[in-house]
Amino acid sequence: xxxxxxxxxxxxxxxxxxxxxxxxxxxxxxxxxxxxxxxxxxxxxxxxxxxxxxxxxxxxxxxxxxxxxxxxxxxxxxxxxxxxxxxxxxxxxxxxxxxxxxxxxxxxxxxxxxxxxxxxxxxxxxxxxxxxxxxxxxxxxxxxxxxxxxxxxxxxxxxxxxxxxxxxxxxxxxxxxxxxxxxxxxxxxxxxxxxxxxxxxxxxxxxxxxxxxxxxxxxxxxxxxxxxxxxxxxxxxxxxxxxxxxxxxxxxxxxxxxxxxxxxxxxxxxxxxxxxxxxxxxxxxxxxxxxxxxxxxxxxxxxxxxxxxxxxxxxxxxxxxxxxxxxxxxxxxxxxxxxxxxxxxxxxxxxxxxxxxxxxxxxxxxxxxxxxxxxxxxxxxxxxxxxxxxxxxxxxxxxxxxxxxxxxxxx
Amino acid sequence: xxxxxxxxxxxxxxxxxxxxxxxxxxxxxxxxxxxxxxxxxxxxxxxxxxxxxxxxxxxxxxxxxxxxxxxxxxxxxxxxxxxxxxxxxxxxxxxxxxxxxxxxxxxxxxxxxxxxxxxxxxxxxxxxxxxxxxxxxxxxxxxxxxxxxxxxxxxxxxxxxxxxxxxxxxxxxxxxxxxxxxxxxxxxxxxxxxxxxxxxxxxxxxxxxxxxxxxxxxxxxxxxxxxxxxxxxxxxxxxxxxxxxxxxxxxxxxxxxxxxxxxxxxxxxxxxxxxxxxxxxxxxxxxxxxxxxxxxxxxxxxxxxxxxxxxxxxxxxxxxxxxxxxxxxxxxxxxxxxxxxxxxxxxxxxxxxxxxxxxxxxxxxxxxxxxxxxxxxxxxxxxxxxxxxxxxxxxxxxxxxxxxxxxxxxx
Numbered sequence: 001x002x003x004x005x006x007x008x009x010x011x012x013x014x015x016x017x018x019x020x021x022x023x024x025x026x027x028x029x030x031x032x033x034x035x036x037x038x039x040x041x042x043x044x045x046x047x048x049x050x051x052x053x054x055x056x057x058x059x060x061x062x063x064x065x066x067x068x069x070x071x072x073x074x075x076x077x078x079x080x081x082x083x084x085x086x087x088x089x090x091x092x093x094x095x096x097x098x099x100x101x102x103x104x105x106x107x108x109x110x111x112x113x114x115x116x117x118x119x120x121x122x123x124x125x126x127x128x129x130x131x132x133x134x135x136x137x138x139x140x141x142x143x144x145x146x147x148x149x150x151x152x153x154x155x156x157x158x159x160x161x162x163x164x165x166x167x168x169x170x171x172x173x174x175x176x177x178x179x180x181x182x183x184x185x186x187x188x189x190x191x192x193x194x195x196x197x198x199x200x201x202x203x204x205x206x207x208x209x210x211x212x213x214x215x216x217x218x219x220x221x222x223x224x225x226x227x228x229x230x231x232x233x234x235x236x237x238x239x240x241x242x243x244x245x246x247x248x249x250x251x252x253x254x255x256x257x258x259x260x261x262x263x264x265x266x267x268x269x270x271x272x273x274x275x276x277x278x279x280x281x282x283x284x285x286x287x288x289x290x291x292x293x294x295x296x297x298x299x300x301x302x303x304x305x306x307x308x309x310x311x312x313x314x315x316x317x318x319x320x321x322x323x324x325x326x327x328x329x330x331x332x333x334x335x336x337x338x339x340x341x342x343x344x345x346x347x348x349x350x351x352x353x354x355x356x357x358x359x360x361x362x363x364x365x366x367x368x369x370x371x372x373x374x375x376x377x378x379x380x381x382x383x384x385x386x387x388x389x390x391x392x393x394x395x396x397x398x399x400x401x402x403x404x405x406x407x408x409x410x411x
Numbered sequence: 412x413x414x415x416x417x418x419x420x421x422x423x424x425x426x427x428x429x430x431x432x433x434x435x436x437x438x439x440x441x442x443x444x445x446x447x448x449x450x451x452x453x454x455x456x457x458x459x460x461x462x463x464x465x466x467x468x469x470x471x472x473x474x475x476x477x478x479x480x481x482x483x484x485x486x487x488x489x490x491x492x493x494x495x496x497x498x499x500x501x502x503x504x505x506x507x508x509x510x511x512x513x514x515x516x517x518x519x520x521x522x523x524x525x526x527x528x529x530x531x532x533x534x535x536x537x538x539x540x541x542x543x544x545x546x547x548x549x550x551x552x553x554x555x556x557x558x559x560x561x562x563x564x565x566x567x568x569x570x571x572x573x574x575x576x577x578x579x580x581x582x583x584x585x586x587x588x589x590x591x592x593x594x595x596x597x598x599x600x601x602x603x604x605x606x607x608x609x610x611x612x613x614x615x616x617x618x619x620x621x622x623x624x625x626x627x628x629x630x631x632x633x634x635x636x637x638x639x640x641x642x643x644x645x646x647x648x649x650x651x652x653x654x655x656x657x658x659x660x661x662x663x664x665x666x667x668x669x670x671x672x673x674x675x676x677x678x679x680x681x682x683x684x685x686x687x688x689x690x691x692x693x694x695x696x697x698x699x700x701x702x703x704x705x706x707x708x709x710x711x712x713x714x715x716x717x718x719x720x721x722x723x724x725x726x727x728x729x730x731x732x733x734x735x736x737x738x739x740x741x742x743x744x745x746x747x748x749x750x751x752x753x754x755x756x757x758x759x760x761x762x763x764x765x766x767x768x769x770x771x772x773x774x775x776x777x778x779x780x781x782x783x784x785x786x787x788x789x790x791x792x793x794x795x796x797x798x799x800x801x802x803x804x805x806x807x808x809x810x811x812x813x814x815x816x817x818x819x820x821x822x
Contacts, residue, residue, distance in 0.1 A: 368427040368762050370436070370769070370790055386791055388800035394463040401464030401768035408766055409461060410471020411487040 003367065003403045004338045006287050006297045006330060009065060010323040011058060011252075012305025014347025014360040014379060018313040026304070026316040026350065027361070027378045034328030035363075035377035038340065042365030044374040045387025047395045049346060053357040058254050058305070061345025064392035065298065066248075066262040067238040067400070074261070075158070075230025081148045083257025086140050090234040093151040093158050093189060097139075099123070099221035100164075102201075106173040108165055112145040114219035119209035120147070123221055126207055127200040132192045139200075139224075142253065149226060151192065157185035157231070163197060164225035174225060193226065200224050237263025242405045244295035249286050251278050252302045264298065274302040276315075280322050284329035291338055295403065301326060308348030316350060331365075339366030339402055342377060343395065362387065362395055364402070414778065415749045416810050417698055417708045417741060420476060421734045422469060422663075423716025425758025425771040425790060429724040437715070437761065438772070438789045441728040445739030446774075446788035449751065453776030455785040456798025458806045460757060464768040469665050469716070472756025475803035476709065477659075477673040478649040478811070485672070486569075486641025492559045494668025497551050501645040504562040504569050504600060510534070510632035511556075511575075513612075517584040519576055523556040525630035530620035531558070534632055537618055538611040543603045550611075550635075553664065560637060562603065568596035568642070574608060575636035585636060604637065611635050648674025653816045655706035660697050662689050663713045675709065685713040687726075691733050695740035702749055706814065712737060719759030727761060742776075750777030750813055753788060754806065773798060773806055775813070 017023040049056045050070050059079045063072060077094030088094060099113040099120065120141040128139040135153030142148060159180040165172035177193045179186035201223050204210060210220035239246050240263055248259035251272030259266045267286060271279035278301065287299045303319035327342065334340055347358035361382035372386030383389075390398070400406050424438060432440040460467045461481050470490045474483060488505035499505060510524040510531065531552035539550040546564030553559060570591040576583035588604045590597035612634050615621060621631035650657050651674055659670035662683030670677045678697060682690035689712065698710045714730035738753065745751055755771035772793035783797030794800075801809070811817050 368429070368760070370427055370794075371434075372791060372794065384795075386794040388457070388794070390463060397462065397464035398768070399464075401466065404763075404765075404767075406464050406466060406768055408466040408468055409481060410468030410474070410484055 002295075002337060004291055004295050005341055005399050005403055006291055006299065006334065006338055007065065007341045007343060007399065008323070008327050008330065009062075009298060009300045010304050010320065010342070010344050011300065011302045012308045012346060012348030012355070013320065013323075013344035014349070014358050015308060015316065016349040016351060016358065018350055020313050021317070025379050026313050027320055028380070029313070030317040030320040030324065032320065032324040032377060034324045034331060035342065036375065038327070038331060038342065038365045039363055039377040039381070040375045041371060042363050043370050043372045043387055044361065044363045044377065044382040044385030046359040046383050046385070046389045047343060047362045047392055048357070048359045048389065049392040051391065052359065055355040055357045056346050057355065058345055059258055061392070062255050062258040063262070065343060065345060065396060066258055066264060067242075067396050068235070068262065069393060072235060074233045074235065075228065077148065077228050077230040078232045079254060079257040079261065080142060081150060081257070082260040083253030083255075084140055084142045084148060086138065086148060086150060088150065088232050089152065090232050091156070092232040093156045094230050094232060095149045095226040096228045097147040097149050098164065098225045099145045099147060100174075100223045100225045101219040101221065102174055102223040107171055108169060108174055108225070110169055110219050111164070111225060113221035116145050116213075116221045119213070120221070123204055123207050123209050126203050127224070130196055130199060132195045135192050137196050145221070147224070149196075149224070151189065155185050156189045157183055158229040159183065159186040160190045160193065160229050162225075162227040164227040166227070174223060177226070197224055197226070235261055239263030242400060244403070244405060245293070246296040246298070247290045247294050248298040248300070249283050249290065250300035252300065255300045259298070275306060276303050276319060276322065278303065278322075280326040281329065284326050287330050288333040291335065299326070299330070305348045308350050309353055311350045311353050313350045337367060339364055339369070339399065341365075341399055359389060362390070364399070366402070413706075413748060414814050415702055415706050416752055416814055417702055417710065417745065417749055418476065418752045418754060418810065419734070419738050419741065420473075420709060420711045421715050421731065421753070421755050422711065422713045423719045423757060423759030423766070424731065424755035425760070425769050426719060426727065427760040427762060427769065429761055431724050432728070436790050437724050437727040438731055439791070440724070441731040441735065443731060443735040443788060445735045445742060446753065447786065449738070449742065449753065449776045450774055450788040450792070451786045452782060453774050454781050454783045454798055455772065455774045455788065455793040455796030457770040457794050457796070457800045458754060458773045458803055459768070459770045459800065460803040462802065463770065466766040466768045467757050468766065469756055470669055472803070473666050473669040474673070476754060476756060476807060477669055477675065478653075478807050479646070479673065480804060483646060485644050485646065486639065488559065488639050488641040489643045490665060490668040490672065491553060492561060492668070493671040494664030494666075495551055495553045495559060497549065497559060497561060499561065499643050500563065501643050502567070503643040504567045505641050505643060506560045506637040507639045508558040508560050509556050509575065509636040510558060511585075511634045511636045512630040512632065513585055513634040519580060519583055519585055519636070521580055521630050522575070522636060524632035527556050527624075527632045530624070531632070534615055534618050534620050537614050538635070541607060541610060543606045546603050548607050556632070558635070560607075560635065562600065566596050567600045568594055569640040570594065570597040571601045571604065571640050573638040575638040577638070585634060588637070608635055608637070646672050650674030653811060655814070655816060656704070657707040657709070658701045658705050659709045659711070660694050660701065661711035663711065666711050670709070686717060687714050687730060687733065689714065691737040692740065695737050695744075698741050699744040702746065710737070710741070716759050719761050720764055722761045722764050724761045748778060750775055750780070750810065752776075752810055770800060773801070775810070777813070
């Protein structure tokens with residue numbers, strides 16, 4: 001019997017009672033007939049991704065949902081690089097970057113170069129592939145003013161400081177890169193990165209895209225601010241470890257990046273945005289198609305998190321109703337041997353506007369599942385659920401166990 | 412006040428809803444007035460032997476129920492040897508064996524020598540006590556074609572391969588024993604074991620029991636297939652650690668082996684089978700007798716596990732009713748200072764036919780116990796119990812704590 005799992009993830013789903021919603025949470029307030037039907041037929045509980053009270057980022061939350069321990073986290077840089085389709089190899093130093101505007105004294109006029117959106121491919125190409133002392137510098141734009149830089153070569157370290165002053169355009173200069181420890185590798189990496197930043201500054205300052213921007217009264221993208229250097233580690237793909245095939249359907253590069261790193265196939269489409277206008281019908285259709293070819297499929301919806309960050313409780317409830325519709329379509333087409341599980345990567349309470357450590361509701365429905373007494377999928381009904389309160393690792397291992405893919409201990 | 416515990420263990424008890432039982436689990440379906448009465452008067456919960464989703468073997472499950480951590484597991488061989496009453500000493504190399512039939516070219520004709528049942532004591536005696544280069548070889552038969560071999564001497568290692576090809580009589584030859592690492596100990600152990608196997612083959616081939624078998628058209632037991640070498644470790648008896656006396660009443664050699672290793676006295680009887688015809692009245696009577704002389708008594712019933720493996724949900728419900736009757740007799744005779752606890756070593760859902768990581772229901776009844784709201788002993792009512800969801804170590808420590816045998820931390 002080959003049992004499989006579709007795990008539907010509502011990003012930032014968990015919340016707290018909100019006065020605008022009559023002190024209901026957005027999940028309690030939203031109309032979610034499909035989620036509640038699954039709750040009444042399955043088993044529910046609460047999950048702390050790491051441990052009670054600890055907030056996690058989307059990347060960490062998903063790393064755990066894909067089946068890893070928190071200590072496997074390789075840093076945000078490598079995940080972003082993979083998410084935008086860069087080739088990242090073990091040992092690479094990966095940095096998150098902003099195109100920015102600096103004046104002739106190095107003062108950061110705008111950390112986001114006037115939130116540049118057009119022409120980033122061209123200016124990125126102009127500084128991609130530079131080489132210093134045998135170290136290749138790969139540079140690729142991400143959304144809007146964001147980009148990723150990879151340093152590839154021998155004798156490198158991620159123990160280096162940021163060039164990004166991070167202050168909100170308050171007259172601070174960009175920072176020289178400094179080594180953060182006394183190793184030769186850190187000194188060498190800092191020195192190479194400073195050379196890259198200077199040469200990039202020269203190239204960008206003279207680039208036609210920026211000349212055009214200045215002509216139109218826009219800020220030129222003439223400097224690269226770097227932050228969060230991380231060295232790519234080798235992660236043994238969980239799909240190999242469990243001898244299974246997996247795929248991940250998402251519109252967001254962070255989630256797609258984690259998927260790639262963990263051996264899951266990334267599946268996306270331009271109609272899958274990271275917002276309310278995402279194509280939930282296509283996501284649901286692909287989830288059903290993919291589970292026929294794979295053992296585990298993760299399907300992700302970003303919108304609830306965005307509305308939590310924006311403190312828009314009514315909008316968050318609407319985003320949750322999209323999740324309900326997506327899950328409803330999946331549940332209608334799901335084969336008999338497939339479990340359908342629901343989870344979130346973290347809470348993003350509207351009234352906080354940030355990720356918090358509040359636990360999130362979880363649910364498992366499928367073949368011969370023990371059925372508990374919970375009838376609705378939300379933060380409080382699931383706290384009375386039959387699974388109890390699990391860590392992220394325990395929840396995912398429970399799913400792997402239902403698939404028959406956890407090794408027996410003893411005999 | 413000297414408080415004691417009788418822990419009644421229903422092997423493989425946990426299950427999942429089964430369509431033949433109207434989507435009840437066997438435990439929900441069975442008539443269990445005694446278990447339910449205890450639930451209504453005690454406190455209940457759920458237990459993951461190691462952690463959610465991880466299946467365990469009977470030996471590992473019991474090692475934990477006797478009070479150990481999973482990392483104390485010494486391997487299956489030492490447990491089997493102790494279970495059949497062999498003297499096992501720290502440092503011994505213990506191997507699980509099959510009597511088998513090989514032809515003149517070493518091809519394994521039958522891995523189980525025609526499932527030999529008679530004469531195994533005689534042929535085992537003929538090869539018991541051989542000695543090679545100062546290493547004594549102790550050999551004893553277990554049930555049917557099974558046996559255990561112990562190598563005792565200095566400079567031995569368990570990093571050696573199996574002679575058992577494990578293939579189902581497909582024309583494979585038996586395997587020479589090879590060292591699995593480059594140590595002198597492994598080389599020496601492999602070489603001695605090969606000498607033993609050759610000499611045993613000569614002795615067995617010429618043994619009257621086999622001559623008789625051949626005359627009756629049966630396959631001769633002329634070769635010993637070995638597997639799963641394990642080196643016996645020293646386990647500090649939990650009875651010594653807690654300054655208590657314990658005994659274990661069971662009909663199954665694995666459980667009796669674990670009991671011996673952990674300092675519990677093994678109590679068995681030929682009327683205690685590992686099946687439905689086991690003598691539950693005697694088990695219950697002995698449990699009452701033994702608790703008068705001991706601080707902790709474990710009493711075990713194998714039958715539910717067997718019926719789970721065989722996907723016989725009605726039979727499993729009947730096996731659970733035997734457990735209910737056994738517990739009922741014990742509860743009638745139990746002294747005032749004794750807690751009666753219920754547990755299982757793992758789930759064996761009928762529809763899976765194997766051990767799974769589903770949690771099992773637990774229950775504690777006895778003097779001044781906190782009473783929860785659960786009225787029935789089963790997989791879902793106990794999920795709402797007052798103990799919550801515990802690991803095996805937490806549950807057993809709770810019992811030791813009720814006995815007043817857990818050391819205070821701080822002052």
